């Protein structure tokens with residue numbers, strides 16, 4: 463279900479850091495198109511050799527992404543297996559992970575920009591929900607920015623949802639604890655029973671990140687304290703904007719059945735987008 467890419471057609475360039483269980487590199491892949499060599503910028507995700515039992519989950523994530531296509535889903539070109547190295551070859555997204563971008567832009571990102579990104583994520587969640595596909599790892603770190611968006615020249619941001627990576631169902635409890643508060647509480651209890659609603663919980667956490675300058679929620683808490691956060695049914699600190707706080711709170715309902723559908727999320731985001739003008743400039747809406 464996806465292309466096998468020859469190791470000799472790949473070139474690893476600079477290291478870009480690491481995800482969990484993987485190292486990521488900028489690189490290029492060479493194709494022969496109509497008899498001529500063509501180089502494409504790629505992002506190479508190399509699975510650490512020591513996690514043998516994860517490689518089927520690694521490739522499941524890759525094949526999930528290559529079986530469906532959507533403008534806001536990352537393009538996975540294929541995989542390359544070479545000696546003990548398992549490599550996922552994906553499109554290189556120009557501006558990288560959203561959490562790092564937001565931290566770099568510290569607070570200088572307009573509310574309309576944030577709502578636009580949130581809406582794009584809600585749309586791809588709706589697409590996955592209609593296909594009954596659970597992503598399982600929605601977070602600002604896994605949203606990639608293909609276009610920065612610049613209101614002064616009228617361009618808007620464009621995001622791509624990255625592959626889900628290794629599923630918490632195979633990683634074990636310590637990684638699942640580390641993914642609090644992105645991983646839905648029910649997933650922690652019984653990883654194999656999780657359903658569509660778990661992506662809604664993570665959407666709420668990601669929305670919180672987007673409106674908190676890309677800061678990681680519950681940073682600095684150790685795994686035990688993170689577990690207590692769930693045991694005590696605690697909520698993340700609410701943003702001042704009450705309608706936004708309501709949406710985050712509804713997504714991060716401990717009872718999965720009470721979380722909104724993706725259509726409900728889109729509806730509520732649309733009302734935030736229209737009400738957004740009061741926040742920007744009360745006078746503006748008077749003339750709108």
Ligand SMILES: N#Cc1ccc(Nc2nc(N)cc(-n3cnc(CCO)c3)n2)cc1
Nearest residue numbers: 481505552553554555556557558559603604
């Ligand atoms: N400076 C800089 C810079 C860095 C990276 C990219 N591009 C890119 N493309 C992808 N397909 C995936 C990622 N990526 C980043 N972090 C993760 C791990 C967490 O998901 C994945 N980055 C562009 C610019």
